[in-house]
Amino acid sequence: MQATSANIRRARPLLGTFVDIDVDDVDEWHAEGAIEAAFAAVSDVHRLMSFHEADSDVSRLNRGASSAAVSVHPWTYEVLEMAADMNRRSAGAFDIGIAPTLQQLGQLPCDGEAQAMSTSCIAMADAIELLGDNRVRFTHASVKVDLGGIAKGFAVDRAIDALRRHGARSALVNAGGDLSAFGPETRTIHIRDPRSPDRLICEVDVSNQALASTGRRFDPFHSAAAAGSAVIEPTTRTPAHAVHGATVRASCCMIADALTKIVMIAGVEAAAPLAHYRASAIFVSADGDVRATSDWQGVRHNAS
Amino acid sequence: MTEWLKWTAPAAVVMTMAAPACATQYMSVGEAQKSAFPSATNFTEVQPGRVWKAQAGERVVGYFYYDHVVGKHLLIDYAVAVEADGRVRKVEILNYRESYGGEVQQSGWLQQFAGKTNSSELKVNGDIRNISGATLSSTHVTEGVKKVLAYHASHFR
Numbered sequence: 287m288q289a290t291s292a293n294i295r296r297a298r299p300l301l302g303t304f305v306d307i308d309v310d311d312v313d314e315w316h317a318e319g320a321i322e323a324a325f326a327a328v329s330d331v332h333r334l335m336s337f338h339e340a341d342s343d344v345s346r347l348n349r350g351a352s353s354a355a356v357s358v359h360p361w362t363y364e365v366l367e368m369a370a371d372m373n374r375r376s377a378g379a380f381d382i383g384i385a386p387t388l389q390q391l392g393q394l395p396c397d398g399e400a401q402a403m404s405t406s407c408i409a410m411a412d413a414i415e416l417l418g419d420n421r422v423r424f425t426h427a428s429v430k431v432d433l434g435g436i437a438k439g440f441a442v443d444r445a446i447d448a449l450r451r452h453g454a455r456s457a458l459v460n461a462g463g464d465l466s467a468f469g470p471e472t473r474t475i476h477i478r479d480p481r482s483p484d485r486l487i488c489e490v491d492v493s494n495q496a497l498a499s500t501g502r503r504f505d506p507f508h509s510a511a512a513a514g515s516a517v518i519e520p521t522t523r524t525p526a527h528a529v530h531g532a533t534v535r536a537s538c539c540m541i542a543d544a545l546t547k548i549v550m551i552a553g554v555e556a557a558a559p560l561a562h563y564r565a566s567a568i569f570v571s572a573d574g575d576v577r578a579t580s581d582w583q584g585v586r587h588n589a590s
Numbered sequence: 591m592t593e594w595l596k597w598t599a600p601a602a603v604v605m606t607m608a609a610p611a612c613a614t615q616y617m618s619v620g621e622a623q624k625s626a627f628p629s630a631t632n633f634t635e636v637q638p639g640r641v642w643k644a645q646a647g648e649r650v651v652g653y654f655y656y657d658h659v660v661g662k663h664l665l666i667d668y669a670v671a672v673e674a675d676g677r678v679r680k681v682e683i684l685n686y687r688e689s690y691g692g693e694v695q696q697s698g699w700l701q702q703f704a705g706k707t708n709s710s711e712l713k714v715n716g717d718i719r720n721i722s723g724a725t726l727s728s729t730h731v732t733e734g735v736k737k738v739l740a741y742h743a744s745h746f747r
Contacts, residue, residue, distance in 0.1 A: 295614065295616055296616055296617070296682065296683075297614070297616050297682070297683035297686060298680075298681055298682060298683060299668075299681055299683070299728035299731045299732060299735075300728075302728060302729070303728050304683060304686065304728050304731075306614075318625070460722075462728075463721065463722040464722075465722060475721070475722050476721050476722070477721075477722050478721055478722065486721075488597075497722055498722070499722040533722060554594050557592040557593070557594065558592075560592050561592040566592075568597060575596060576596065576597040576598070577594045577595065577596055577597060578594065578595055578597040579592045579593070579594060579595075580592065580593045580594070580595050581592070582595075582597070
């Protein structure tokens, strides 16, 4: 195979969305191998952290961690540790223990016993014990976790790692809007207006960092209008309504992904966790105001 | 400490960025066939433009399906590579298009893309390469793959 500097772009349906990998400046032969490794890493994260697959770490935890400590993959443990940190930093706004509420709302499948215990409400910090050595225990039988608010970003980070390991010099991984890029190039990302998906709210340049967005769900097959939010407020256990949609820029995609959930729930109160993780954000509040952190790209020019 | 400022998008940006339609060609059918079955020496059309049998010499190494998912606002061409034993080897998106603007309401706008693999369609707002926003669901492709496998099981097993 001839060694030409090329751009190769591939997309596969994974993580319930489309994962798009765009590799520049690498000879074709190596790019194909790098892309395969990156998709394999995303598949591994999917396999480990899916709520829906019976053999995933998440399902094994939800079945057994309340009766005995469960050993999980180091990746799953790493995500659980970050989730715990996010929970602390956000005063409980970020909570992976909302699975029973999502089941009640029909956004996650029920396993029969979900209704019976769904009224219980235990703070995540008290419910999930990270015992070290990749072992996890739940303190109560009703605890169920869902990593849907953070695992997609983690998967993007692992794909980026795989691409780097296989010699890619410049690449972008986009998992349905949660994305990360590395390399000398600056890439322009268009951000969709969460109020009307047929418009873009702004464009940002991304270089060696991650960007994640969360909005109210919209199903482009049935309606272009935004539907209810899949982000749940832990305190009220109802869909978040203060914010239409949020985009966060951070050093890695797992952090960006999780922080979007915090901005959706806490709005301007998310300033402290954003500052802690050195992240910037833009969000559209329910009253239509668009707010950005003072370090958001271009905000100084556009602030009024 | 982080402070929040009110954001006003520059008017010019809003003007040019309304109603984005974008299209990405990832692979041609030929590229996808070669990538899915590198050992294959020939691909025989079993159903014109839809199903190919991949062979390494005389040995059947698998089947290659080319299919489309048509939604109201979305048309996706994808390929499913099925192993000789019936397992999925690979699912690849070949062409991906999306639009939320008024043009999809006009009949014919979507049809112009159907089954095409040439790169001319990239002209549809080709400057938009990456979009971030509410997550798009891949459910329809997943359902499409299931249909392909059901078809495969009834015809080639």
